[in-house]
Amino acid sequence: MPPPLHLVVVGGNGFIGSAVCRRALAKGFRVTSISSSGRPYRTPKGHTPAWTAQVDWRTGDALDPASYAETLDGTSAVVHTLGTLLEDTEYKRALREGDALGLLRAAFGNVNGRNPLAPKGTTTYERMNRDAALRVCEAFRDSPPPPAESKAATRPFVFISAADVFRPWIDARYIETKRAAERGITEILAPHAERFRGAWSTTPTHAPSLPPAAAFLDLTSTLHVSLPASLRSSLRAVVADLPGRVNEHIPSPAASLATALSTPPMHVDHVAAAAVQACLDPTIQGVLEKEEQGAAMQSV
Template sequence: MKVAIVGGNGFLGSAITKAAVGRGWEVSSISQSGRPFRTPSGHTPKWTDEVKWTSANVFDQNTYADVIKQSDAVVHTIGILLESDYKNGPLDALKGLIAGRENPNPLTGGLYERLNRDAAIRVADVYKNTRTTQEDNPFVYISAADIFRPLIPSRYISTKREAEEYLKRLDGIRDISLRPGLMYHPHTRPISTIPATMIDILNKLPKPFINGLDADSNLQSVQNLLHTSALHIDTVGAAALEAILDKSQSGDVNVDDIKRLAWKS
């Protein structure tokens, strides 16, 4: 199996890349820097030697189309939660998520649209146009569960859903949209364990389930949070690879089904 992982040196992407290498797959990572993954301490793990690291601009297909063409499957992990996540790093993003925002404004310059939606659409189009067979062409998109409103702008989730809908309509590929909630790893991103622990506690508390809420309401998003467990990035990574192998798997994949897929591995 040859797989291209867009954002393969990132937080989740590196977990997927490592897992694919562990299965003996031929793995290519596409990212802006093209640099191999490094741990927070600056260490480059041994498994990175088995990956083809490519520097590319997802909005310029000439920089990565050859990699996509040679791949049997694609996993797209690029996305943004908060503007600070893009400009300053995950620590600032998490601070903003915990503290909340006064009148959270849409990202200047349409970064939600560009990074959460348009990047996936562009890569999926390249993948489709480089296919030579209709047999099975899995494209895994890392979407998200709707659990963060009103702490972050609604456009975070709406742009994810717009990307999902586009992929569903795209002929010639088997679309798979994983919808994890909050993801964590105690070593590569230690601070992520704080909200993950809080969510785990909330999930264990008795709580009512309110039917009939508007799907677009903030209250529905909060209710989703109370019923959605946090996931270790290795769990999501394993699920992404199992979804590629399972030809019956397509469309939206919620947290429970992510766990089910991961357990198969």
């Protein structure tokens, strides 16, 4: 019997990364997580689930390939989940603890912008959303493949990207750096690179900060779907032509808002299931929007 496929999850102790680890274990993968702390995943209440004992938790800096190059040797696939929605990482603590006020403070500070005279921190959109993904992708490309007896037909690299649903409240650089990472990964690994674009990823454990917003977006997306198809197409065409386009890859903030109101949130477990399935199914390639991720999961 051949050994199990080896999956490396970058950011495996985070919100989405932990769900990917859990799903991959259920599908029979040998799983390794790389994170800056190297600590196992803990729930918002501080508990360590039993499944974490089956994951090899390692320390590594995504921007420093030498710190994890050995871990990638013989790896069958990589799922990259690192990223930041706000440059003020206090929002991640607020999410973990269900601190709605803390989340609002972080978001409000992001809307107002940074003091240009303040020291530049290390957690920037460019470093976390673009550069980290590209360094990991390059290191994976240059790493030796698994032994012949366990080698998959392809070595997929799955990047958890994002749908453009947060503007104008979130700096446009968030989605700009996500799209830049997508293009860079395509150049490095095409065609064996998958980029998943989801809207909000939620789970009931993040109450009370996320579910109210998620419930509102779920309602607006349901109302959108109830409209006649011809009307939905006309609305999309109107929104796409609105002025204010950032560049050829990023439409106007109004288009982002329209996408947010018409796209239901995804449960984090659905994102994880689609990502793991992409590691198993060589026919899944390129950028997958939310609807296509649902189709990919039909064979899960």
